Every structure is written in C-alpha cells, then in structure tokens.
Amino acid sequence: MLPARASGAEGGENTVVPSFGVAGVPLDPSGGPLLAAKFSVPAVARGFVRRQRLLDRLTDGTNGPLTVVTGAAGAGKTILVSSWTQGGTHPGPVVWVTLDSDDTPGVIWAYIVEALRRGLLGLTGDIGMPVGAGSADHSMLVRLCSALERLPEPVVLVLDGLDKVPGREVTSGLGFVLDHAGPRLRLVLTSREDPSLPLHRYRTEDRLYEIRGADLAFTPHEVAVLLRGHGLVPGRETVEALTSRTEGWAAGLRLCALAMEGSGDADGFVRSFTASEHAVADYLTAEILDAQPAATRELLLRVSILDRVHPDLANALTGRQDAEGILTRLTRANAFVEPLADTGWCRFHPLFAAVLHAHLRSRRPGLEPRLHRRAARWFTGSGQVTEALAHAAAGGDWKYGAAEAVRHLMPGRLLADPEAEGLEGLFSRMPADVPGAEPALVAAACHLSRRDPVGCRACLARAEYHLDCKGACATPEARLTHVLLRLLSEPYEQRHGGADGTAAAEEAARHIGELMAQLPRFRIKEHPEIEALRRHGPACALLKSGRLDDARTAFADAARACTAEATHLVRHQCLGRLALAEGIDGALTLASDHARCSLAVADQHGIPQPHRSGAGHLALATVACERGEVSTAIRHIDQAEALPDTHDDPVLMTERAILWSRVELAQGRWAAALAALDELVPSALVWPAERLAVARSTAALARGDHATAISALDGAEAASPSRTVALALAHLAAGHTETALHLVAPIEDSPGPSLPDRVRIGLLRTRAAMLGGDRAAAHALLAQALDAARPEQLRRPFTEARPWMRHLLHRPDGPLGVHAWLTARPPDRQDDPILIEPLSGREREVLAYLERMMTTDEIAAALHLSVNTVKTHLRSIYRKLCVSSRREAVERGREFRLL
8 A cells, every 4th residue: 555645836735645555446544445336326226216307306406506305214315316317417427425424524525536536537636635534624625626616517416325424524515615616516415314504595595406305205106106117006096005104205115015026915915014014114123213322212112102292292201301302303314203384293204103103012011001191191281182082092091081071071072073083982992880970971972972872871870870979079060061961862762752851951951051150161162062052952852842833943043053163063953953843844945945054064064974964854855745746755865864863863763754654645655655654663752653643644544544544643642733633634534524623623723733734724624615515615715725835835735635626626616726736846936035043234245245256355345354354254154054155155145135
C-alpha cells in the first residue's frame, strides 16, 4: 500500500491526492479500499413495477438542485431512484454512492469525490481527498464546488441512505456544496427521515422537490401489476384487500406476492393474511422494532393496544414521562409512525401495530388487560367516553365500563342509535353474572336494542333489586336509565294496554323528566335523545291503546323534539307511527306525507336496514288499500315485512295481518283473507285484538256469512266506534235494519269515528233508505258519503258496498259521476300537505332565495347574515322538509305551497 502524499501548491498544504493500493485500487482516508459496489446502481428485482408517475416526478425534480425521497423502511425509495437512473430522462450523467452506517464523514466525502471523478470526464482541477477519516476540510469542499461550477453539463449525484450517516457534519457539507457548486449539480437524497438541511429555506426558494412516503405507496392498479409480475391473476377484491391491509407499503406487498406464489391460492392467502405472516413480521421486527433502544421498544409494545397514540396516554401506559420525545423521533424517522394532522395524536401502520401487538402478547403475557384498564381510565379522564368503554371491555373491566356507560347516559344513546359507537357490540360480550345495577341496566339496553323484551325485563328486574338495595345512594343516572328502559320496553309487551298501560307510560315519562332535572344541564344537552325517547314512549302506549287522536298529537310532539344528530332514528320511528295512526284514522294525505318523510329520514341519515321501522311502509300500504291501489299496497307490505319491528311490535304485527287480509279481499280471495288473520297469534292487547275482530267480521261479511260476521264481534272486549260500525253493517246485511240503525245512532254525530267509519255510517243509512224504498233519501245520503270521502280519495268503503250499490250506481237518476269516480285512478290531491315542524319566517326567506339559485354567500349578503348563520338555516330547512339538497328543498317547498 502506498501512503497518501500532499498535493502541490494548487491543492494546498491540507489537501491529499488519492492514494492507491494493490492493483491501483484507490484508498479512503482511513487506508481502506474504496469499494466499487458502493458506486454501483442497485439492480431492480424480479417483478419490478415501472411506476411512470413517480419516474416523471424524479425527472421534474432533477431539473432543480435538490430532490429528497423519504419514506419508511421498504417504501421503495432505492428501487425507484435506481430504476429512474436506468431508464429515466436525466439532465446529465448520473453518479451513485450508497452510504452505510459505519461510514465516517471523511470516508463519505472520499466516495463522493471518487464517484464524480469516475462518472465525469469533464471534472477538472485537483480536488484532492479529505485529510482524515473523521472529517472533510473546508478547502476541499471549496475546490469541489469550483470544479462542479466549471462542468459543461449538469450532473446528478445520488446519495442513497443518508439517514444511516450519524451526526450533522456530512449534511452541513452538502448544504455548503448545494449553495456554492453552481447550477450544474443536481443532488438526489434518499433517506428514512428528513435530512438535517435547511429544507424550509429551500422550499421558500423553490430549490427543493420532495417525494414522500404517501407518494411511494402503491395504488390498487400498481398492486395488480406487481402481482401479475409474479405470475398471479388476482381478482379486484383481492387487490383492494391487499392494498388496504398494507396501505401500499412496497416491501410488504413484495413479500406477500412471494408468499402468494408458493401458496397456490392467492385469494385465500389475502383473506387470511395478517401481519403475523412470517416474512412480513420478520422484516418489521428486524428493520424497525429491534433497531430501537430498549425504552423505545417497551413503549411501542405497551401502546400497541391503541388505535391511535397520544404522548400523555403513552406516559400513562408506560409510567414514564418521555413519550412525546420518543414518538416525535419515530415520526421523523418514518418508523411506521405517522402524525394525525392538526392533533397531538399519531398512529401506527396497521401491519406494524399488529406485529407489536403479537410481541406484547408473547413477551409480556398477562399485561394486555391491565394496559386496557389503564387506558380506559385515561380516556375517561379526558372525556372520551366511547374509547374508555372500548378499553374497559377489552380489559374485561365490565363493572367499571358499565358504570361509566350509565353515568354518561349511554344506554339511551344505544336505543336511539343501536350502532352508535359500537356500544351493543362491546357489551354483548359482558358476562351475565357481573354484579351491580349498572351492568344489569347496560345488559337490558343491549337486549332491547335487539328487540328482546323478555331478556330486557329479566335484566331490569336484576337492576331494580340492586337499585332498591342502594336506596337513596342510587345515582340519578342509574334511576333515569331504569325508568327509561321500562318505558321503552312497553311497546313490545303483550300484557298491557288501554288506560292502565297509557297511565303507566305517562307516569314513567313524568318521572324521567324529574330525574333529568336532577342532572347537570350539560349532561342533558349532550344527550338530546333522552327527551326524544321520553316523548316517544307514551306516544307508543297511546297507539297501543287505540287512542288515535292522542297518539297523533304525541308522535307529532316527539318528532318535533328530534332535532339533533343522535335523534334521527327516533324521528324516523315517530313519523312512521304517526303516519300509521293517521292512515288508520282516515287522514290519508297526511299519512302519505309523514310516511314518506319517515322513509326519507332513514335514507338521508343512512339508518341501517335492521334498525329501520316498518311503520312508514305499513302506513303507505294503508293509504293504498283505502284508495283502491292494490299493487302499491302489496309492494309496501312486502317492504314492511323485511323490517324486524313488523314482526315483534304487537301493533305493527296486527296492522300487517289486517292489510294482507284487505289485499286478499280486494282480489276476491275470502279464504285467504281469513287465513292471513288466523296466522297471527291472538293478541292480549285490547285494541289490536278488537281490530283483528273487525277485520274478521269484514272478511266474513264479504263472502256473505252474516252469522260469522256478527259472532266475530260479539267477543270483542271494547265497544269502539270501529267495532260498533262493523257490527251494525253485519246486522244490516243479515236483514236487521233497525238493530243496525240503533247501533250507529249514538256515535254518528260524535267526533269518535274515523273518516272511513263515518263514510260507512253514511253508506249504512243509504242502504237502509233503499230498503225502505226512499230512493231520494238514498241518493242524498250517498252523495254526502261521497263528499266526505272525496278529499282523501277514500274508496274502500264504497268497494266493500259495491254488491248492493251496483244497480244504484248505474241508474240514470243516481248521483252524477259516482261510478266514474270510484273506478278512476286517484287524481292529484287537492289539499295542502301539513308540515310537522313549520319553517320560520327567516327560513322561508332563505328558501325563496334558494329558488332563485343564489349561492350561500349571496344569500348571506342579501339578508345581512353571516355565511355560517345561513348554513344553519339551510340545515334546519333540509331537516324539516326531509330533503338533502337545494333542488329537493325547492321542489318540496313548492309542493308545500311555501314558494
């Protein structure tokens, strides 16, 4: 080996010329040979995917002085730049230096100078070499800048793996060279973290081009190309699943592709693929986890139970106070930790998180539940209840989780939105023997959300026992939850009805109001669904008892109380049952409007199918039946049958059976009409049982069986107007005219009968007049019945009476146009629909400006309001009109005569 010697006067006294070893191999300042492999561009692997979008970006970047490619281990930084050097569009020659962790600054600069000498014939001047391995003298950097400045064409210098170089000396020298080498040098740096260069200054001076980890992530199309390069033919779902699970991480995708080649079942591999896949786990463990200091590894293992990490939470789990510094360092190093924008939180790459979680379980058995319990208490203290409950459940701390759920009134949220924050899924795993009132209350809410009143009642009984034991020590939240669950479980019960059930529901609602007054106002404000549910419960009880007028008022009030995001499901249910009550009562136009509004609420807010109510569809089927639209009725009954509450709510079950019976009767199938009613288990509730009795009487009367029609009603417990009218019609058909007239006399002028029953009374008197030979009176009574029915397009009472009305309808002296009206399609409604919640004066002004196609800013200027205020008015308009767009709001406004 020949020693290095000082250069001549041009080089200066601190400059050395390159030394050469055996066979002329140049030496670095430490005396070791310069390895040719470090000057070689790495070869691309088999199955390489040429990603033109990134190659073009590199080309654009090398038009300027500095391009930085950063990303996590295995993100594809090196292979991207190497493929570009071999097939891209370069501004000039490309020289490559691969950096290693044991390279000293002097050695690195020796490699850089030697790479430039080898790659550039035009590089002139005696640059020299660093004096020692530890550093590069400033004069050498000055001469290097001078030589680069005199180049005839640009040169691209690639330094691969800058993150491996310790300290700031090399990057400081690079910054000097960038500032003084002139426009010919184009530097490309690859690194796992941002180099310690003044990148902020380069950005403002437009001298920096960046390609980051998010840019390097594979797209689904590129994943498909990669897999095809390995001889695989993946399906679209396979590609999307693999892309999602790896988040486009290049190394993970390549390792998966290799494993899929050997599996013989690519789609099956992806379905079962997790981060525990041996090759992926080994890579992440070796490259990331094992490369960290012991304290960092311990922190990573402990926080692996979290979906997202906050430094304070990490400190709580580790018992240390240095989490913020560790997480910041990992984020900057692209160590599969990334910050969540504009928050103090960060997250792990899903595969890395899974690897950490697996190591936690194997290296620290039994620690995971304790960590979840700590996390639960931290989240509770920070006011994040949903996360606290999730960790309490994961840690098996059911008593604590249930107590917090009840303290924050979460059972009410569960009933207003069964999928809210996954509460039902969390607590469905809770053992049945967890002691205390709160676990029993949460379990009751879970049963009720699944429409299991029997299980709910059993849990409520258990909760009541514990509440009685606590006495005055029971919290208002626990007592409120208990009363609320009892109230809301009543609609599913068959054992109450009439005045007793209604009085109990109203008393429960009053009690809930008293308990709400004992709670902090902020807590009630956080849970608007409590008030909505408090109103909804008595309304259901009123409907179950057959008090239609009161039920309509109560449901309308409850719907008006549903103004918040958490109350959309309750509003959907209230409007559907309101519509059903209106349909039964003969207010067909209102029923149609409110039923469609109920369905619109469900669609607009994405209420899942298992939690939707069939009441709206049953209401529309009722309207269709009353108007003689059989096919429409069938369609809506079918849609209602697909929804669960149609099969477990006693009122809805009854109406479904009655509607099927009416459809069968309309098609002349009397036996099928009775069979539809017989399929329903007899109800213990008075009003539904009476409605079934009336339906059976109607079906028997349609086939001429007067005796059965009368006997079907004799056993009814109550004498409501509907039962009275049905019984009178049966007696009239049996020839008992006087009995029929005597039955309806007390009710015909009272407000009790529904519109269909009032029309039936008119038809009954019409037939009685015909039987008495008074045709003029018959015509007059029929005309009165038609006048009453026409506004709502009510046809069913007339079609039921068609056998005896047929000859009257066809007589020249009959009421003009009766037959044509009964057989024609229903014309458009002539009365104005009514809004449940009217628009305010200001909202109507905003709606008028919407019709003129003005923007939000223009409306704000015209009304002298802020843009946010106008947006608030728009949201209120959309909610009240049950629409989701400006165009729909204008159309609905015209329909409601608001414009």
